[in-house]
Amino acid sequence: MIYAKGPAKGLTRRAILKGSAGAAALATIGAPAIVQAQSDVIRIGHLTPRTGFLGPLGEYGVMGVTLATEEINAAGGVLGRKIELLAEDSVNPSTASTKADRMIGRDQVIAILGEISSASGLAISQVAGREKKPFIQTGCNSDELRGKSCNRYMFHIEGANTMYINAVGDSLRREGLVKDKKWFGLTADYAYGHDLLAVSRRYAERNGADFSQNELVPTDSTDFSPFILKIRRARPDVVVSNLAGNQITNFIKQYKEYGLEYPLAGGGFDTAAAWGAGPEAFAGIWPAIWHHTLDTPSAKAFTAAFTKRWGKPPENQAWGDYLGMKILARAIEETKSTEGDAIVQHLESGAKFDVLKGREGYFRSWDHQLMNEMYSIRPKPRDKQADQWDMLLLGDPVPGPGDDLESIATSRSDSACSLG
Incomplete structure (x- = not known):
């Protein structure tokens, strides 16, 4: 299931409220009722700019993570459970921090993906570190995020400057x-x-x-x-x-x-x-960091699926968010757990991933940067x-x-x- 604004076409908040007793539940208990009523899903948050000078890139990120979610759910989900994607505009560092805190505390997401702004990425990572939830950032380039501001719960799909x-x-x-x-x-x-x-x-x-x-x-x-x-x-x-x-x-x-x-x-x-x-x-x-003309089987399959879904080829930001969701889903499947520490330990272990390029990639254990071409x-x-x-x-x-x-x-x- 997908709960997102913008190009993601899936389950919306309005659709949830149209369900039996949905409106009554919200009126008496509030939004957490949705969380409590859907323990059969794995909820994952996605934050990225949807407006402003980074908005055009953010929209590609939303398309990429939406496609990955749809593919995973069509294949049976993860651990027998479907993924529900909660995607929102991160706007700025202050709003990104507030939304990350709400996604983890109220919506009970097991991880957060996305972001492009390095300042907002830092704000999200601070919330994720405090709450011990993985944050897989897909578009922040700042070396500082891998340096003095690194965080055990933050991983980097995007390349550093x-x-x-x-x-x-x-x-x-x-x-x-x-x-x-x-x-x-x-x-x-x-x-x-x-x-x-x-x-x-x-x-x-x-x-x-x-x-x-x-x-x-x-x-x-x-x-x-x-x-x-x-x-x-x-x-x-x-x-x-x-x-x-x-x-x-x-x-x-x-x-x-x-x-x-x-x-x-x-x-x-x-x-x-x-x-x-x-x-x-x-x-x-x-x-x-990536281009849709890469001639590898997995890159060509992704490009074909993305083009069929959205009517145009994937941009490199779409690659990052698509890959982030796929890596997270595989980590959950292989650890048989949605617990933050279990996922972190697996990603730190040197596990290799198909990153839709000529060589597999892996996260370095000491700064969590994805090593790839x-x-x-x-x-x-x-x-x-x-x-x-x-x-x-x-x-x-x-x-x-x-x-x-x-x-x-x-x-x-x-x-x-x-x-x-």
Whole structure:
């Protein structure tokens, strides 16, 4: 069963109230009556932005987790019980914390999935840690969440900023755009952007690039002309985007309109940003954690099922939320338990998972980051594009075949994480 707003089409609160004695139960006992009356389900919470500059990505996340829930329930559920998904807009850190607390305390969810904003992810993880419920975050990039703010009950499907920077840096070095080059950055002015800027500058320093110029961009900015004029005056060798959500789309479009020729590169990226900009405007070299053209059996099956369900291919955020639900369901099935500590111990054990790529992935026991392949991505030649979604060319996996998956991630000696 699914209880969600937006694109998820399933059981709604109104439908529940239409059931026998539903309204009376709510009137006399309140919303917990629904919880008490449905012990035959496993209730899982999903929080992610559905509005604001991250909203377009959040909607893909909802579609991904909804599809995973439907597939699991169609196959008989988990431990003989169906999954009921409670999906809501996380809005901002304060609201996300309040909703996480309510989902765990009132609705009795056994775990929470989702989120994109690193600030909201931190707020949810604090509630999950206090209540000892797993939180599998699917879209927060900040290294700090895997560092000094790590939490024994928080696991990371999404790649860390360090992983993204190392993935795209591999391509930039091959293009001769790192050593002795002058970088100019545009950075989203919130937790994720600040963290990404710090990681990008650290990478630049270690590899001989000058990244002294940077502009902070408010998250509600839609006019990038003042920043583009500063880029024109600076005449950099590379323009580095540390932007997020629809900021990336708006910037790419306006950058194209101004006709600047300085190469673009990104520290963070979501496929929806390129789709929004369109093939005429999209340019540059960017990191990618997943793409729907990956040629593996499980990736092709997911893409086909998602496209059939929603009428378009999955974006990388859809991959993360779909995978989060599948991993959680498998952990419950294999531990024969919905208890938080049992699930955490299983995920920490080194269990391998099909992550819809060429190699299996696993969570590191000491910071709970999912270790898996990354990629770089760039525009696909127009004559090679099969349809409106086929505008990106995926590079080879990073790390390469046979290389240690952890080679692109923060090392334990450099991490401030202590799970206790």
